[in-house]
Amino acid sequence: MKLTARLALAQVKAQKNRSLMTILGIGLSSAMLTAVCGFVASAKDAMDAALGTGGNYGVVRMAALGIVGAIFASIIIACAAIVISNSFRVSAGERMRQFGMLKSAGATKKQIAASVMYEGLFLSSLGIPPGIAAGLLAELAGISVANNAFHSLYEGGVFVIDIVFPFSAAAPTFILSIAVSFGTVMLSAWLPARRAAAIAAIDAIRTSDIAMGRRFFPGRAAGGHTAMGAAPPRLMERVFGFEGALAAKFIKRSRRSFRAAVVSLTISIVLIVAAGSFGSMMGELTALMRDDAGAAVSVRYLRSIKVNGENGETIQSLPALPYALAESISEKLREYPDTAIYGGGRVGEGVLPIDESMATDAYKDYLRRQWQGAIEWPDRLDVNISTLDARQYEQICGIAGVPLGSRIFVNYLRLRTDTGYAAAFAPLDAPLGTMALLDHNGEPYSLKIDAAISGSDVPAWLPRVAGYCSVIVPETTADAFTWLADTPDHAGFAAYAEQVMGRLEPGGEMYYGFYTVTDWTAQIAQQNTIFDTIMFFVGGFVGMLALIAVTSVISTVSTNIRSRSREFAVLQSVGMTREGIRRMLNLESAMSSARSLLFGLPIGLTSAYGMYRALDMMGAIAFSVPWAAIACCVLCVFMITWLTMRHTAGRLKGMGAQDG
Amino acid sequence: MAILQVQDLAKTYGRADTAVTALGGVSFSVEKGEFVAIVGASGSGKSTLMHLIGGVDRPTAGGVVIDGKPIFDMNESELAIFRRRNIGIVYQFYNLIPTLTAEENIMLPHLLDNRRPDEGKLNDILEATGLTSRRAHLPHELSGGQQQRASIGRALINDPALILADEPTGNLDSKASREIVDLLKLSNKKYGRTLLVITHDEGIALQADRIITIMDGLIVRDEGVRQ
Numbered sequence: 001m002k003l004t005a006r007l008a009l010a011q012v013k014a015q016k017n018r019s020l021m022t023i024l025g026i027g028l029s030s031a032m033l034t035a036v037c038g039f040v041a042s043a044k045d046a047m048d049a050a051l052g053t054g055g056n057y058g059v060v061r062m063a064a065l066g067i068v069g070a071i072f073a074s075i076i077i078a079c080a081a082i083v084i085s086n087s088f089r090v091s092a093g094e095r096m097r098q099f100g101m102l103k104s105a106g107a108t109k110k111q112i113a114a115s116v117m118y119e120g121l122f123l124s125s126l127g128i129p130p131g132i133a134a135g136l137l138a139e140l141a142g143i144s145v146a147n148n149a150f151h152s153l154y155e156g157g158v159f160v161i162d163i164v165f166p167f168s169a170a171a172p173t174f175i176l177s178i179a180v181s182f183g184t185v186m187l188s189a190w191l192p193a194r195r196a197a198a199i200a201a202i203d204a205i206r207t208s209d210i211a212m213g214r215r216f217f218p219g220r221a222a223g224g225h226t227a228m229g230a231a232p233p234r235l236m237e238r239v240f241g242f243e244g245a246l247a248a249k250f251i252k253r254s255r256r257s258f259r260a261a262v263v264s265l266t267i268s269i270v271l272i273v274a275a276g277s278f279g280s281m282m283g284e285l286t287a288l289m290r291d292d293a294g295a296a297v298s299v300r301y302l303r304s305i306k307v308n309g310e311n312g313e314t315i316q317s318l319p320a321l322p323y324a325l326a327e328s329i330s331e332k333l334r335e336y337p338d339t340a341i342y343g344g345g346r347v348g349e350g351v352l353p354i355d356e357s358m359a360t361d362a363y364k365d366y367l368r369r370q371w372q373g374a375i376e377w378p379d380r381l382d383v384n385i386s387t388l389d390a391r392q393y394e395q396i397c398g399i400a401g402v403p404l405g406s407r408i409f410v411n412y413l414r415l416r417t418d419t420g421y422a423a424a425f426a427p428l429d430a431p432l433g434t435m436a437l438l439d440h441n442g443e444p445y446s447l448k449i450d451a452a453i454s455g456s457d458v459p460a461w462l463p464r465v466a467g468y469c470s471v472i473v474p475e476t477t478a479d480a481f482t483w484l485a486d487t488p489d490h491a492g493f494a495a496y497a498e499q500v501m502g503r504l505e506p507g508g509e510m511y512y513g514f515y516t517v518t519d520w521t522a523q524i525a526q527q528n529t530i531f532d533t534i535m536f537f538v539g540g541f542v543g544m545l546a547l548i549a550v551t552s553v554i555s556t557v558s559t560n561i562r563s564r565s566r567e568f569a570v571l572q573s574v575g576m577t578r579e580g581i582r583r584m585l586n587l588e589s590a591m592s593s594a595r596s597l598l599f600g601l602p603i604g605l606t607s608a609y610g611m612y613r614a615l616d617m618m619g620a621i622a623f624s625v626p627w628a629a630i631a632c633c634v635l636c637v638f639m640i641t642w643l644t645m646r647h648t649a650g651r652l653k654g655m656g657a658q659d660g
Numbered sequence: 661m662a663i664l665q666v667q668d669l670a671k672t673y674g675r676a677d678t679a680v681t682a683l684g685g686v687s688f689s690v691e692k693g694e695f696v697a698i699v700g701a702s703g704s705g706k707s708t709l710m711h712l713i714g715g716v717d718r719p720t721a722g723g724v725v726i727d728g729k730p731i732f733d734m735n736e737s738e739l740a741i742f743r744r745r746n747i748g749i750v751y752q753f754y755n756l757i758p759t760l761t762a763e764e765n766i767m768l769p770h771l772l773d774n775r776r777p778d779e780g781k782l783n784d785i786l787e788a789t790g791l792t793s794r795r796a797h798l799p800h801e802l803s804g805g806q807q808q809r810a811s812i813g814r815a816l817i818n819d820p821a822l823i824l825a826d827e828p829t830g831n832l833d834s835k836a837s838r839e840i841v842d843l844l845k846l847s848n849k850k851y852g853r854t855l856l857v858i859t860h861d862e863g864i865a866l867q868a869d870r871i872i873t874i875m876d877g878l879i880v881r882d883e884g885v886r887q
Binding site: 002003006007010011014097098100101102103104105106107108109110111200201202 | 743751758771
């Protein structure tokens with residue numbers, strides 16, 4: 001074996017703990033890269049099998065999957081490079097004296113750089129193979145989860161094709177995973193290697209002396225100044241005594257050493273907070289869907305209209321659903337045992353211009369929040385014109401206290417502002433009399449309102465079949481009709497509804513338009529399946545990246561503690577107790593953890609909010625701070641740093657002052 | 661024939677107000693096979709001079725010619741290889757590689773060249789340095805004197821034109837110091853190596869052929885020693 005390789009191997013063996021952590025980091029990043037490569041290959045095979053490879057679609061799919069894979073791989077490579085490069089930087093720093101000796105004995109730059117790169121080679125050969133194996137296991141687990149999810153979605157009718165992801169362990173995937181993993185390690189080693197090679201022989205010899213001196217005696221440097229060149233941090237000294245001042249000095253001095261650990265922890269915190277927020281948003285969206293369902297099954301009918309795509313003109317318009325037919329469907333649906341049916345249809349819509357005197361205080365408050373200042377009057381309120389099936393119409397007339405044939409305004413609105421403020425209220429102060437509306441062409445028309453209901457008088461099902469701020473008119477034809485079914489037998493009722501509505505199908509006996517039957521329970525279960533699958537992958541990805549960061553923390557903290565054994569001995573020799581040293585280390589771990597959190601939490605929350613704004617398009621959910629994720633980050637960061645410091649310091653316990 | 665020529669060699673650290681002149685322009689030459697001692701107080705510029713002659717540092721002005729080759733005309737790689745093959749350096753703190761055995765440390769210049777030295781020569785040096793029985797030991801398993809002998813062995817292995825020793829006995833007790841001086845003298849007499857030793861020890865200096873005294877970065881005396 002070449003001398004440079006032997007020296008590298010000796011360094012790997014000498015620094016067992018750090019090497020182990022680096023191997024773990026390399027293994028984790030290799031596992032993640034292998035899993036990503038495997039998922040991409042598997043997804044391509046699955047899509048090719050399901051959709052065929054004809055035309056340009058195969059190429060387009062591969063490109064799209066390749067881009068997604070590259071994005072994930074880039075994140076992994078960036079995190080891994082930060083962590084692994086730090087390990088090589090520390091190692092090269094420790095070997096500086098050795099490099100000085102080698103240089104004075106005639107080693108060239110290339111040989112010095114090669115020695116650092118050999119370290120990368122040895123650590124890669126130890127870390128990558130188990131990493132690849134772990135990656136294949138992760139791929140297998142991921143594929144199994146994805147296949148179960150996709151199959152259940154296929155069975156639920158969400159997908160028309162049963163997509164099956166095959167386990168991909170093809171040679172190109174292997175080669176790519178190994179090449180990318182190896183490339184990441186060598187890239188991480190390259191910069192420290194170049195720096196080590198560039199240092200002059202005389203500097204390598206001198207620097208190591210000075211650096212060692214500084215490391216061992218941080219309070220003193222040439223010229224009698226403190227190593228940090230600043231007065232002791234007075235606040236820390238006042239609050240935590242001399243140990244606090246020393247801890248603050250050490251943290252300030254070791255900024256560079258801790259940078260990689262802080263950066264990797266910060267990235268993990270950002271990802272955990274963002275993932276936590278993403279999870280809670282997904283949960284809220286699912287809950288929202290559950291709320292919206294209100295009933296177990298919904299049946300919707302929509303009138304068929306064919307429109308010329310070029311000029312927007314209606315080519316063919318089937319007649320609206322006759323009220324008698326809608327009513328007969330309601331009755332037919334009610335025949336299903338133990339089932340309550342709430343039916344309502346959309347007749348039309350209009351816009352009501354309202355001035356300040358017409359709006360309630362609650363509506364004004366909402367508008368002020370929405371516009372964040374002065375309200376522009378007149379405001380425009382969207383009004384739905386709706387009809388209800390006979391039984392529901394009778395019920396509403398009863399609530400409003402008016403005879404059948406009356407027009408009833410549902411003075412009820414549920415809205416939210418862009419900033420997340422949500423409220424349900426009556427928007428109009430006195431809605432009775434003649435309501436002056438504008439149609440979709442801006443032409444005025446009026447509707448006489450006989451009664452209004454608001455607040456608790458509005459049944460939960462009403463806005464869901466008739467819309468908010470709706471004028472309920474007596475029996476009339478409707479463009480769209482919705483039946484909500486409250487039934488204990490979701491699947492049975494859904495099948496029954498299909499039969500009932502089948503008569504309206506094209507070619508059926510009474511073709512008017514299209515219908516959908518939605519089993520909300522099944523829909524929510526499918527939603528949960530999608531949610532759980534996404535969270536499995538998000539959690540796995542973030543968790544493994546966090547583990548890489550943890551290896552960096554353990555490696556950095558333990559190396560720092562070990563390199564300061566002489567400093568601790570000196571402190572003990574001048575009278576500092578072990579308790580004092582422990583207190584100083586506890587403060588150091590608290591301060592370095594706080595630093596990661598100081599950067600990570602705001603960035604994580606900003607990312608979470610950005611994601612919220614993007615996802616907000618999907619539903620009316622308010623932004624909520626992911627407290628659980630934040631608490632988890634705070635706890636884990638403090639615990640990991642503290643435990644590592646405590647464990648490493650504990651192993652130095654036996655060292656007395658005389659040993660230093 | 662001069663194996664070493666030092667020409668107006670100067671070294672200044674820092675710039676402007678903070679500039680410190682470690683070496684103010686010194687010139688001398690050393691004949692092949694000569695044993696020269698360089699003496700001077702701490703901070704006088706002795707170590708700087710040795711680092712410059714050894715090519716581990718670059719001067720602010722002037723030059724060094726070893727065996728007819730101006731070393732600072734070479735690029736860094738050429739200089740490293742030249743140093744490996746033509747200069748042996750002995751430091752006060754031995755500077756052995758802790759993970760290599762005594763034998764490997766002695767062979768270091770050869771190992772850097774990816775070749776093994778002649779076995780007979782290696783044994784000869786191990787015998788001369790008294791390390792035959794300790795050849796497989798790591799530096800921390802050797803005494804200070806043995807470590808320094810290994811570092812002298814390393815300096816000798818390549819038959820260098822010049823051996824530079826910076827306070828080679830500064831870290832040793834008197835018995836070990838005597839052994840080291842004897843070994844250096846042996847290398848000078850038996851192997852005919854040119855020897856440049858920086859020392860505080862008057863006893864060592866007086867065993868040299870010539871003593872160069874440095875003060876404040878300048879040569880203040882250069883005289884032969886009557887043996």
